[in-house]
Amino acid sequence: MNPLSHYKYVFQLQFLRNAGFLVFMTLIQILISIGIVIGFTYLIPSPDTATILFLATGAPTIILIFTGLVILPQQVGTAKTEGYMEFMRTWPVNRALILGADTTIWLIITIPGIVVSSFVAHLMFSPGYDISWTVIPALLMIALTSIGVGYGFSYLLSPTTSLAFSQVIVFGALMFSPVNFPMDRLPEWLQTLHEILPIYSMAEVMRASLAASTFEATAGNYINLFIWCILGYGGAIFILNKK
């Protein structure tokens, strides 16, 4: 049988198995992303347009980080403890296909949140969106990096460890990462750390495609994402195929 039909059946199986959860998660994503745009304007008393643009172009990145590095590891942890991971390993399909089908599902649930929050931000604040064609590849690349890294560490670590790890990530991404504010506000050591970690590059690439006339991303950002993406998926496939 060809890989495409395998992919189709694995996708259907995984999607239907999680259907109720996915609908719920999509709704939560929409709420969170709107919340980031509106909520931060309460935190900052009289934000200027530049600040709001930062928040509005940061929200989609937060959604992708939240999905790939928080919700996904929790799901993988549950699948591991329930024995579902072992069961998946007995399927007569290439394991990379399972990863591919799951990635598609995670991608799908992030899109409504990103679209809705951008619309809401535009209607409320008109912060100066200038969407470039690069938004599609950028979104894909950021999502794949986030999902890939999420898979990598949640397959590698025990369910409890990866759960704790994902809690740290969600807090760190929201408060200590240059996603919703410029990098130069952070202390120097954190700046250096963010040059290596993928979160800053995700935010830069996202901003550059949502507000192309205000921001631009460097080649370094793209290379950084590419490396993390390969590391994440490579690690996940390695663990899935490990005997």
Next chain:
Amino acid sequence: MILEVNGVTKVFTGKGKNKMIANDHLSLRINEGEIFGLLGQNGAGKTTLVNQILGLITPDQGDIHLLGESVCRSPARARSLCSVQPQSQVPLGFLTPKQAVSLIGKMRAGKKFDPKRMEMLFEALDMGEWVNKEGEKLSGGARRLAAFCMAVIAPGKLVILDEPTNDVDPVRRRYLWQVIRSLTKDGTSVILVTHNVLEAEKAVDRLAIIHKGKILTQGTPSEVKSSVSNQMRMELSLASESNMEIPNWALSSHKNGSRCIFAMDPQEVSAAIDWAKRQVNNGLIMDYALSPATIEDAYIEITSRKVGQE
């Protein structure tokens, strides 16, 4: 020959260099259309062997051949030739049994997937009331049967069933055994992993008893029984779970809650019956039954003999 396991050894290294020999030079062969029972206590190494047959883990020594080709060399091929019902429950989530079974069927058979076979399975196992219910809401037994159907919907060459009757009610257990037997008519072989010896005796063509990673004996049920076949067994229902004195004619005894089994020489039968009657009159036992030795007796005899030697 469907499956040939040759001298397979698997050692797991735990924390602090603790070595656990899960499989110790296991060898066995399974023929086409045969139901082969793997019997053994918890932790005997049955599931480890199954995982190696599926290519999920690699043996440290020895080799496994599936239809003449090494599993270690082509594990993906092993996964498409074998389907498995795992020992743990398959968490179906929001999937209904119908969705789960048809998708696994399509994944295994592609366009050759036959929806009629699925209907036939559901009917044979009397699952009608559950097939369109979300897995989360099903009882343990219903989920177990759904997992069974997932394993046998497109059976391939070898079906491995790890404790398939756990959680299943006695009526549907019978249906389940019929479905398993009908699989073999199409040339599919079945490995039945279980510690439920009484059920296995009726179902399997051949069996192996695994104990602490080693195969103690293998053959047809009557061959395995022959080691204790001259014996009779007396099964007692005790009035209480307290210990009772073991009579001197008992060659071996085994107690499980209020159930107690003695093995004995045939010539001791009348003495045993007299003894049992007295115990009934004294109110110590509720009930007794006398029968020829079963696989369970052989199993207990063989595994305890082994323990005794160590």
